[in-house]
Amino acid sequence: xxxxxxxxxxxxxxxxxxxxxxxxxxxxxxxxxxxxxxxxxxxxxxxxxxxxxxxxxxxxxxxxxxxxxxxxxxxxxxxxxxxxxxxxxxxxxxxxxxxxxxxxxxxxxxxxxxxxxxxxxxxxxxxxxxxxxxxxxxxxxxxxxxxxxxxxxxxxxxxxxxxxxxxxxxxxxxxxxxxxxxxxxxxxxxxxxxxxxxxxxxxxxxxxxxxxxxxxxxxxxxxxxxxxxxxxxxxxxxxxxxxxxxxxxxxxxxxxxxxxxxxxxxxxxxxxxxxxxxxxxxxxxxxxxxxxxxxxxxxxxxxxxxxxxx
Amino acid sequence: xxxxxxxxxxxxxxxxxxxxxxxxxxxxxxxxxxxxxxxxxxxxxxxxxxxxxxxxxxxxxxxxxxxxxxxxxxxxxxxxxxxxxxxxxxxxxxxxxxxxxxxxxxxxxxxxxxxxxxxxxxxxxxxxxxxxxxxxxxxxxxxxxxxxxxxxxxxxxxxxxxxxxxxxxxxxxxxxxxxxxxxxxxxxxxxxxxxxxxxxxxxxxxxxxxxxxxxxxxxxxxxxxxxxxxxxxxxxxxxxxxxxxxxxxxxxxxxxxxxxxxxxxxxxxxxxxxxxxxxxxxxxxxxxxxxxxxxxxxxxxxxxxxx
Numbered sequence: 001x002x003x004x005x006x007x008x009x010x011x012x013x014x015x016x017x018x019x020x021x022x023x024x025x026x027x028x029x030x031x032x033x034x035x036x037x038x039x040x041x042x043x044x045x046x047x048x049x050x051x052x053x054x055x056x057x058x059x060x061x062x063x064x065x066x067x068x069x070x071x072x073x074x075x076x077x078x079x080x081x082x083x084x085x086x087x088x089x090x091x092x093x094x095x096x097x098x099x100x101x102x103x104x105x106x107x108x109x110x111x112x113x114x115x116x117x118x119x120x121x122x123x124x125x126x127x128x129x130x131x132x133x134x135x136x137x138x139x140x141x142x143x144x145x146x147x148x149x150x151x152x153x154x155x156x157x158x159x160x161x162x163x164x165x166x167x168x169x170x171x172x173x174x175x176x177x178x179x180x181x182x183x184x185x186x187x188x189x190x191x192x193x194x195x196x197x198x199x200x201x202x203x204x205x206x207x208x209x210x211x212x213x214x215x216x217x218x219x220x221x222x223x224x225x226x227x228x229x230x231x232x233x234x235x236x237x238x239x240x241x242x243x244x245x246x247x248x249x250x251x252x253x254x255x256x257x258x259x260x261x262x263x264x265x266x267x268x269x270x271x272x273x274x275x276x277x278x279x280x281x282x283x284x285x286x287x288x289x290x291x292x293x294x295x296x297x298x299x300x301x302x303x304x305x306x307x308x309x310x
Numbered sequence: 311x312x313x314x315x316x317x318x319x320x321x322x323x324x325x326x327x328x329x330x331x332x333x334x335x336x337x338x339x340x341x342x343x344x345x346x347x348x349x350x351x352x353x354x355x356x357x358x359x360x361x362x363x364x365x366x367x368x369x370x371x372x373x374x375x376x377x378x379x380x381x382x383x384x385x386x387x388x389x390x391x392x393x394x395x396x397x398x399x400x401x402x403x404x405x406x407x408x409x410x411x412x413x414x415x416x417x418x419x420x421x422x423x424x425x426x427x428x429x430x431x432x433x434x435x436x437x438x439x440x441x442x443x444x445x446x447x448x449x450x451x452x453x454x455x456x457x458x459x460x461x462x463x464x465x466x467x468x469x470x471x472x473x474x475x476x477x478x479x480x481x482x483x484x485x486x487x488x489x490x491x492x493x494x495x496x497x498x499x500x501x502x503x504x505x506x507x508x509x510x511x512x513x514x515x516x517x518x519x520x521x522x523x524x525x526x527x528x529x530x531x532x533x534x535x536x537x538x539x540x541x542x543x544x545x546x547x548x549x550x551x552x553x554x555x556x557x558x559x560x561x562x563x564x565x566x567x568x569x570x571x572x573x574x575x576x577x578x579x580x581x582x583x584x585x586x587x588x589x590x591x592x593x594x595x596x597x598x599x600x601x602x603x604x605x606x607x608x609x610x611x612x613x614x615x616x617x
Contacts, residue, residue: 002343003584003585046375046529047374049375049377049529049558049578050377050582222367225370225578226580228340230332230340231332231333231379231381233369233370235364235367237366254363
């Protein structure tokens, strides 16, 4: 974790809704991993004091775009609006890399990435890293309508099999990502699932993957104030193995999305504890559109309850 | 390292800038960015006699120039603090203010009992903004009697360790509560805890916090803190005060010092800038140089009220 002043290299848009900022931030770009996030100060507005968390869409470590990170976001409030108006050479105050990212498989594996709406953001960075390490990448990309699909052309380029769903049928198959998930898992001989999107979607993806006995890593969105483990606002209820003489209720812990997460083992998350009360829409820009580890031979057993190592 | 030595009652500090409870953990998470030895002190996250899970989410809502929180003092308990956090803080030469909480007087006392024999605690802040299960969940800090009961028994349990009850501003007479705390043996006072608030999402018509109401913090509450410190310093001029509430920079800190605080604590600003407290220390030193002040105690309560 460092504090860095980044410089905006470029602003562009993906489709109608999504803004992209490519930011020169060498110290962060060099070490950040897929699923980790940055917490960005959005101007000197004394009314909205908190940083906004953003997962990273892509990192350019080499070439003319070296040491840059690209964040992608939609406008949800004053913070993201401020960022959407930044252009080349503007400076941004960044805190990162934050959180625990996705665990990559330890041996060659068939990976299925499932993204919903803007939640697909960190899956692009993940897909790049998985492909670099020789894993097979398949993708299911879903959204309410075609305008809310994040960069579907790029998805077709980087995925062996790509499936698109929209709820209104304006692109790909009509329906939700979970409607095609089971058949895609079978068709692609999927061995590990990575997913990011709205919590009800994550809950459904985690359930289906777990039914197929496949490890599933979910990147959650929770409201957060600090992003580095001190404020305790961004917790997710997790189920851990009950110790001797412990009731099942005692084996539920609130883990910080910013430090133990934002990537959790989807099988351990207690979804109905969190999707009953969801962040109100005007607060939702305080969640990272991003970010579990599964107990299997493919990925390490997680120590989600350990304090961050320092 | 900037040295602005100050005596907070019997507690010697290298500078008057602390970090507020619940905004800095027990120092480990910010450690990659902050040398904890450089701070005047760390008021750690409140601890309870057994681990508390805290409240469901959402626990936070941003509000104009501030934020509401309803965390429910999620913490791993006093035993974890004593065996894991405290040795780390001592090793890293932090000045440690332990913050204790509970739902009954007995729970406070049991935490205090465990801290009495621990090595490396400079002082104890008593978080009495907790629901009192023995009084229909009224907060201890809202009652003269409950404040006196907790402070008196905690002080008796801690013996020589200085005790700073943290008072709530949500009361009719802060002076009456402060008087009760001091009468019960408090060595100083911490002012202020968060201000009660609530926010509603008009689309869903639900409270923005799962806990319905929460504590407001950040720059929005600073004038309330300045007033509270001023009021209590005028009433009890010799009592050491820790001023806190919306301090984000040196100017904010100096405002509280001029109102009567001997030390200040940086809170919500840590969420935005983990190094905010270090900037405050440097800023105070620069102010003192600019104004020819050699001893910061000259500034405590030095607000000019006439002329």
